[in-house]
Amino acid sequence: MADAFLDLIDNSINAALKSSFASENALSYTALLESPPTKRFKVQLTFTPTKVIVEDDCGGITAKDAQEEVFVFGAGDQEGHQDDQLSVYGIGLKRAMFKLGKYIEMTSDHKDGGFKLDLNVPDWAKNKEQPWKFDINERPKAQAGFTKLEVTDLYKAVNARLSDAQFESQLKDRIARAYSFFISKIIDIYVNGQQIVAEQVAISDNQASENFSVDDVDVAILAGLGVPKDKRYLSETAGWNVYCNGRSVISYDKTGLTGWGVDGLLPSFQPKHRPFVGIVFFTSKHPESLPWTTTKLGVNPDNIVWQRTLKRMADAGKQVTRFLDARYSEDGTSISSDELQDAIGTAKTVTLKVTSSSPLLFRAPPKPPNNTTTIQYKVDKKELAEAKSATGQGSISNSEFGRYTYDYFVDNEVK
Numbered sequence: 539m540a541d542a543f544l545d546l547i548d549n550s551i552n553a554a555l556k557s558s559f560a561s562e563n564a565l566s567y568t569a570l571l572e573s574p575p576t577k578r579f580k581v582q583l584t585f586t587p588t589k590v591i592v593e594d595d596c597g598g599i600t601a602k603d604a605q606e607e608v609f610v611f612g613a614g615d616q617e618g619h620q621d622d623q624l625s626v627y628g629i630g631l632k633r634a635m636f637k638l639g640k641y642i643e644m645t646s647d648h649k650d651g652g653f654k655l656d657l658n659v660p661d662w663a664k665n666k667e668q669p670w671k672f673d674i675n676e677r678p679k680a681q682a683g684f685t686k687l688e689v690t691d692l693y694k695a696v697n698a699r700l701s702d703a704q705f706e707s708q709l710k711d712r713i714a715r716a717y718s719f720f721i722s723k724i725i726d727i728y729v730n731g732q733q734i735v736a737e738q739v740a741i742s743d744n745q746a747s748e749n750f751s752v753d754d755v756d757v758a759i760l761a762g763l764g765v766p767k768d769k770r771y772l773s774e775t776a777g778w779n780v781y782c783n784g785r786s787v788i789s790y791d792k793t794g795l796t797g798w799g800v801d802g803l804l805p806s807f808q809p810k811h812r813p814f815v816g817i818v819f820f821t822s823k824h825p826e827s828l829p830w831t832t833t834k835l836g837v838n839p840d841n842i843v844w845q846r847t848l849k850r851m852a853d854a855g856k857q858v859t860r861f862l863d864a865r866y867s868e869d870g871t872s873i874s875s876d877e878l879q880d881a882i883g884t885a886k887t888v889t890l891k892v893t894s895s896s897p898l899l900f901r902a903p904p905k906p907p908n909n910t911t912t913i914q915y916k917v918d919k920k921e922l923a924e925a926k927s928a929t930g931q932g933s934i935s936n937s938e939f940g941r942y943t944y945d946y947f948v949d950n951e952v953k
């Protein structure tokens with residue numbers, strides 16, 4: 539369901555990018571993060587369980603384009619629009635609107651004259667005439683570009699999903715991740731009146747990185763350590779993140795799709811790999827060459843650019859997993875971030891260290907000499923409980939208590 543909203547936002551951003559941003563390669567996106575925002579566009583999503591509205595000020599659509607391209611299924615063989623970056627297959631808008639409901643109203647203002655479409659889907663579907671026709675009415679020339687899609691008479695499943703209390707926050711999270719490079723730079727996105735704040739993947743300074751091109755696609759790979767939260771690394775923020783023309787298609791993947799547990803690529807993902815963060819950027823002036831699926835919800839494993847990239851992702855990734863594997867201690871699976879501090883360098887949000895010349899290597903600091911050992915012994919449970927309460931913190935764990943009593947002895951008798 540959230541997918542339908544993302545299909546529509548893709549179109550708005552695609553239109554906004556045409557007039558405001560030309561991407562050359564991965565570096566264009568990091569430069570975007572560092573630059574002050576230029577003119578910002580706006581897309582607003584509003585929904586109730588019975589109605590969905592998506593409106594933007596990203597340029598609008600002419601009646602001619604509506605007639606000849608927008609409501610045509612599939613991108614066809616003809617050369618698409620020159621500077622489309624997120625519009626690829628010619629199906630997103632139709633997929634989204636037909637998925638939502640039975641009554642569709644689309645209105646657009648354009649400086650060369652916009653259009654209005656009223657579509658009653660069940661009535662329209664009765665007409666078996668080919669090719670499909672939509673009743674598009676011209677609107678007068680307007681000063682500002684504007685597009686609004688309103689869907690009512692929603693399908694039952696859609697109504698149920700939109701009534702779900704969780705839905706809005708899940709949608710906001712997905713938007714915050716999917717468009718993290720564009721939010722607040724190119725476009726402001728609102729969901730039911732609330733502005734979305736970008737959620738950027740955080741990677742620290744010490745990175746393995748490489749860039750290259752495969753045919754007409756530029757690829758940049760980064761692998762390194764994430765930035766710990768409250769001194770801890772979580773599984774949810776570990777793995778590979780893939781972007782196509784700045785749009786996230788995979789977040790924190792730890793599966794065979796990105797090479798984990800695949801022979802000749804990476805080891806299987808284990809808790810000791812929680813600090814791992816990888817980022818791959820694919821950029822191209824021909825978005826149909828990028829390895830995304832038609833839904834933009836993943837990568838197409840058959841895509842040749844993807845296949846060539848996987849091996850090199852593993853080469854960069856292994857520099858990091860080898861370090862983490864060596865760091866793994868038998869005492870437990872959680873890695874203390876103190877131990878990793880040396881390896882991290884300065885923690886920053888997405889520092890792309892892609893250079894046009896030589897690849898960068900991950901700098902694994904030498905393992906500190908191991909001067910420690912473990913104490914273990916059995917005690918009476920009741921007596922331990924009494925001893926714990928004598929510390930004034932009755933609920934401390936056994937190991938915390940062991941540490942406490944040991945420190946107490948060392949402080950009083952040894953030092």
Ligand SMILES: Nc1ncnc2c1ncn2[C@@H]1O[C@H](COP(=O)(O)OP(=O)(O)OP(=O)(O)O)[C@@H](O)[C@H]1O
Nearest residue numbers: 549550553598608625626627628629630631632685
């Ligand atoms: N909000 C909008 N503003 C301006 N143009 C739009 C907007 N929505 C759709 N369009 C135009 O309509 C065309 C068709 O959109 P649709 O989403 O169906 O296919 P697509 O974006 O070309 O490909 P994809 O299947 O990858 O989404 C777009 O290429 C774009 O030119």
Ligand SMILES: [Mg+2]
Nearest residue numbers: 549625630631
């Ligand atoms: Mg689209």
